[in-house]
Amino acid sequence: HILFCGSCGRMRICGNKKCDTPSSISPTCKLSRKKIQINLHCGHCNLAVPVDGWVRSVRAQKANVFLHVNDGSSLQSLQVVASSELSDPLLTFGSAVEVTGILKKSPHQKQPVELDANFIVFCFIFFFLRTFPLKSKSDMALSIFANFLISGDNGFVEINTPIITSNDCEGAGELFQVEPSGPDYADGENFFSVPAYLTVSGQLHLEVVSGAFSKVYTFGPTFRAENSQSRRHLAEFYMVEAEISFTQSLEDLTKVMEDMFRFATEHVLAHCVEDVDLFHKHVTPGQKLKEYLVSFLRITYREAIDILRRSSERFAFPTDWGCDLKTEHEKYLVKHCGNIPVFVTDYPYDLKPFYARDNQDHPERTAAAVDLLVPGVGELCGGSLREERLNLLSARAGLEDVYSWYLDLRRFGSVPHGGFGLGFERYLQCILGVDNIKDVVPFPRFSHSCLL
Numbered sequence: 001h002i003l004f005c006g007s008c009g010r011m012r013i014c015g016n017k018k019c020d021t022p023s024s025i026s027p028t029c030k031l032s033r034k035k036i037q038i039n040l041h042c043g044h045c046n047l048a049v050p051v052d053g054w055v056r057s058v059r060a061q062k063a064n065v066f067l068h069v070n071d072g073s074s075l076q077s078l079q080v081v082a083s084s085e086l087s088d089p090l091l092t093f094g095s096a097v098e099v100t101g102i103l104k105k106s107p108h109q110k111q112p113v114e115l116d117a118n119f120i121v122f123c124f125i126f127f128f129l130r131t132f133p134l135k136s137k138s139d140m141a142l143s144i145f146a147n148f149l150i151s152g153d154n155g156f157v158e159i160n161t162p163i164i165t166s167n168d169c170e171g172a173g174e175l176f177q178v179e180p181s182g183p184d185y186a187d188g189e190n191f192f193s194v195p196a197y198l199t200v201s202g203q204l205h206l207e208v209v210s211g212a213f214s215k216v217y218t219f220g221p222t223f224r225a226e227n228s229q230s231r232r233h234l235a236e237f238y239m240v241e242a243e244i245s246f247t248q249s250l251e252d253l254t255k256v257m258e259d260m261f262r263f264a265t266e267h268v269l270a271h272c273v274e275d276v277d278l279f280h281k282h283v284t285p286g287q288k289l290k291e292y293l294v295s296f297l298r299i300t301y302r303e304a305i306d307i308l309r310r311s312s313e314r315f316a317f318p319t320d321w322g323c324d325l326k327t328e329h330e331k332y333l334v335k336h337c338g339n340i341p342v343f344v345t346d347y348p349y350d351l352k353p354f355y356a357r358d359n360q361d362h363p364e365r366t367a368a369a370v371d372l373l374v375p376g377v378g379e380l381c382g383g384s385l386r387e388e389r390l391n392l393l394s395a396r397a398g399l400e401d402v403y404s405w406y407l408d409l410r411r412f413g414s415v416p417h418g419g420f421g422l423g424f425e426r427y428l429q430c431i432l433g434v435d436n437i438k439d440v441v442p443f444p445r446f447s448h449s450c451l452l
């Protein structure tokens, strides 16, 4: 028979010997009013619980209606069995419902429990977003990178670099200018006395603090006014950037990049494999993630150019030494190397920003810079050793006028150092095999698109 708990008001069926909750009702009843979360429900049977969620399917039989309800906590749905009178003709795919019922062992092998509904409260129709329900997962993945960097062995210190800055770290001129607005300000009034922009990279600030902490990182929103509708560009994205002092070789840097990728990806495989499988099945029948956990390949830019020139592929963009590698080239290189992540090192000096360290090689002058190319995306990470030699840095045209403070860092003592940045949404795109980067964030920003 059904008893009501005097403390929480929940119902409970007593007398079932298999039920593993206490059979007597105590004033300090542990049955909380908390709704159950579908991914956490522990298989208690004969317990009346409320569940919120969205209807994923409705199947009506004579006396009963069977619903699959998903609450966004995982991909798992809970089967709800309700008598036809409890249902509503408007109940359909996407309806939001609050169902109270008794969790019972299911007769079906596939699902441990089902909910025998007592009440269904019909909330509203859910409007389907283009975006995939990745929010909670991506928040989790954000912290995985931080966990890796701050862990004992690595010992990076987190620095919050500013979002508003006066530098164009990448020198590419893809900046969003920040100006005040409102009755107190005339149009174009210069609030900061210098032109100010949304950050394109926290690197230069990290370089400042890396003079005091030898390993630092930042993880935050980054902005690029790139007028591109491509499948791998966003105007606002998250980047994890690390800077390491006393590092003298690209190998030291690529090791951290590779270890970080592996750490995060192993974590995803251990905790979210069903999400990954769903995306790989329904979006792009991409490669299985485990295959990315081999040792990454390393080739030089020179070798990359030779591979591209030897190929029979017809590229839209040139493949001469000194040309920038375009997406088509990067994707070809990854495929050529067996569809695993590939580091391309030692780019032409003139292709890289002012901060990249000169390899002082001849006749093809290169910089100690590296890009990590990954399947489905192309460039995921970019990094370099930084030019710490004042004379070589000052030789970069026009630097003294704009970045005298950066040159001062060298003037007043600097150590060999280097760092890298990894685009977080591109990482998601890569591990999920999602074709378009706009589908891995809830509110993608790109040219002509800033609704909401």
Ligand SMILES: NC(=O)C[C@H](N)C(=O)O
Pocket: 169, 170, 200, 201, 202, 203, 241, 242, 382, 383, 384, 419, 420, 421, 422
């Ligand atoms: N921190 C880095 O090395 C990333 C680099 N500044 C970039 O935006 O590509």
